Amino acid sequence: MIKKSILLFVAVICMAACQTKKEEINFPKTDLASAPLIPKPIKTIPTGSAFGLDIGTAIYTSTTSPEFEKVGQFLSESIKSKTGLDIAVNTSSEDKLERLIYINQSDSVDLESPEAYQLYIKKDSILLNAKTATGAFRGVQTLRQLIPEKSNDTLADRPIWVIPSGKIIDAPKYGYRSSMLDVARHFFTVDEVKKYIDALAYYKFNTLHLHLSDDQGWRIEIKSWPKLTEVGGASEVGGGQGGFYTQEEYKDLVAYAAERHITIVPEIDMPGHTNSASLSYPFLHYAGAETPRVRTDMKVGYSSFDAKKDTVYSFLDDVIGEIASITPGPYFHIGGDESHVTKKNDYILFVEKVGKLVQKHNKRMIGWDEIAQADIDPNSVVQLWNSAENALKAAENGSKIIISPAKKAYLDMKYDSISEYGLNWAGYIPVDVGYQWNPETYVDGLPKENILGIEAPLWSETISNSTELEYLAFPRLIGYAELGWSPSEHLDWDDYKNRLAAQVPNLESMQINYYPTKLVDWKKE
Numbered sequence: 001m002i003k004k005s006i007l008l009f010v011a012v013i014c015m016a017a018c019q020t021k022k023e024e025i026n027f028p029k030t031d032l033a034s035a036p037l038i039p040k041p042i043k044t045i046p047t048g049s050a051f052g053l054d055i056g057t058a059i060y061t062s063t064t065s066p067e068f069e070k071v072g073q074f075l076s077e078s079i080k081s082k083t084g085l086d087i088a089v090n091t092s093s094e095d096k097l098e099r100l101i102y103i104n105q106s107d108s109v110d111l112e113s114p115e116a117y118q119l120y121i122k123k124d125s126i127l128l129n130a131k132t133a134t135g136a137f138r139g140v141q142t143l144r145q146l147i148p149e150k151s152n153d154t155l156a157d158r159p160i161w162v163i164p165s166g167k168i169i170d171a172p173k174y175g176y177r178s179s180m181l182d183v184a185r186h187f188f189t190v191d192e193v194k195k196y197i198d199a200l201a202y203y204k205f206n207t208l209h210l211h212l213s214d215d216q217g218w219r220i221e222i223k224s225w226p227k228l229t230e231v232g233g234a235s236e237v238g239g240g241q242g243g244f245y246t247q248e249e250y251k252d253l254v255a256y257a258a259e260r261h262i263t264i265v266p267e268i269d270m271p272g273h274t275n276s277a278s279l280s281y282p283f284l285h286y287a288g289a290e291t292p293r294v295r296t297d298m299k300v301g302y303s304s305f306d307a308k309k310d311t312v313y314s315f316l317d318d319v320i321g322e323i324a325s326i327t328p329g330p331y332f333h334i335g336g337d338e339s340h341v342t343k344k345n346d347y348i349l350f351v352e353k354v355g356k357l358v359q360k361h362n363k364r365m366i367g368w369d370e371i372a373q374a375d376i377d378p379n380s381v382v383q384l385w386n387s388a389e390n391a392l393k394a395a396e397n398g399s400k401i402i403i404s405p406a407k408k409a410y411l412d413m414k415y416d417s418i419s420e421y422g423l424n425w426a427g428y429i430p431v432d433v434g435y436q437w438n439p440e441t442y443v444d445g446l447p448k449e450n451i452l453g454i455e456a457p458l459w460s461e462t463i464s465n466s467t468e469l470e471y472l473a474f475p476r477l478i479g480y481a482e483l484g485w486s487p488s489e490h491l492d493w494d495d496y497k498n499r500l501a502a503q504v505p506n507l508e509s510m511q512i513n514y515y516p517t518k519l520v521d522w523k524k525e
């Protein structure tokens with residue numbers, strides 16, 4: 001099959017090269033190595049010439065997998081929205097065809113990771129090799145970043161978008177590169193979440209963690225327990241109307257993310273952070289917790305589920321079961337943070353029992369770092385946000401760790417004292433501080449084999465729409481994309497800040513608001 005697709009590639013190249021009368025375009029000298037790619041690829045070898053993306057270009061993909069064709073379609077749509085060019089996928093008429101982008105499923109041994117790709121950019125062809133459609137999709141993001149905003153209209157009788165030639169060999173450092181969106185403190189609509197997913201995809205993230213429940217609101221329909229959304233979904237921080245996703249809307253989000261090779265990780269935070277659930281169904285309430293009422297404030301640590309009641313676990317069996325059944329990804333996040341009113345024995349009992357429920361529904365448990373205090377299955381994943389000690393304990397248990405320390409990776413921390421939105425309980429995180437740390441060495445003594453990846457969480461106490469969300473997320477999110485993907489020895493703030501400055505046209509075309517920190521010399525038109 002692979003051989004057949006290479007033959008097709010050669011045949012089409014030949015068609016392009018042999019059948020059309022070619023004009024020689026004299027491209028200005030290019031330097032692929034100085035393209036402002038983020039995340040920075042492992043290896044870039046420039047060859048000084050260029051591929052001219054124009055109306056004579058066609059996309060072909062391996063016929064070995066329909067997923068590759070979808071990646072080709074995604075590239076075609078991206079080119080259309082950036083340049084206006086209509087580039088056909090696998091259907092070009094021969095006489096028009098002059099240049100080719102070929103997305104090839106390759107079994108090359110050099111493509112070790114499923115997200116690895118190789119990009120060979122020549123004058124008449126671009127070859128994108130990947131073992132999986134996910135790898136091809138990541139490579140397409142690199143290609144998107146290489147297409148200039150503006151065409152060159154003087155090289156020929158038509159506009160040409162000049163893509164520097166050369167070779168890129170690339171693969172991610174971590175297999176888990178995530179951001180979290182707190183849709184519980186403030187509700188964000190399906191379209192707002194989709195816009196965030198688009199930005200994540202562009203910077204090669206592969207996971208979106210949705211924080212679907214908290215004291216102030218419950219955001220996902222559970223058919224067997226309808227009051228969760230009827231009662232628990234009708235509030236948010238500051239007194240707004242809240243909201244929730246129907247299961248159909250959640251499935252739509254999951255599918256939208258999957259088309260961008262992004263996995264959704266749903267979180268139901270428990271046993272603490274459960275006021276909205278206990279308000280909906282009072283039997284869930286733990287005697288040591290504050291009496292449930294509509295909460296629109298920003299306090300934490302006062303609510304809890306009752307860890308000793310069987311009915312609580314039958315309720316959770318239903319909740320986890322319904323969400324697991326519409327979540328194709330491997331993970332279910334149980335929260336587990338800041339259960340300050342839950343007695344330690346009850347907390348441990350709860351985490352261990354819920355861990356079994358998650359397993360029963362064929363998901364792998366993730367929890368905030370406190371869950372490491374319980375006897376959890378080594379297959380469970382522990383998310384470091386606060387306690388290095390918990391992360392080390394998890395590693396001793398054989399668990400993998402997601403690195404998302406509040407002091408370095410929380411997108412809701414203010415940039416500085418004049419930031420418009422955000423909190424500062426973990427300190428300020430200016431754009432350079434958010435970039436200049438190493439997830440691999442952040443916890444002293446944590447074996448690097450135990451690190452699953454990194455996440456940049458965005459809590460939403462102070463933000464309630466896309467503009468505010470983006471103010472906190474951008475540009476810092478872009479730096480976390482690079483920390484999760486690129487080898488740490490390649491990372492250098494002075495080099496990065498120039499590449500970051502060059503993201504402005506993309507941010508503007510995606511209509512993404514960003515905090516224009518003075519640390520970066522933004523390249524505005």
Ligand code: ACM
Pocket residue numbers: 337338368385406
């Ligand atoms: C957390 O920030 N409470 C996980």
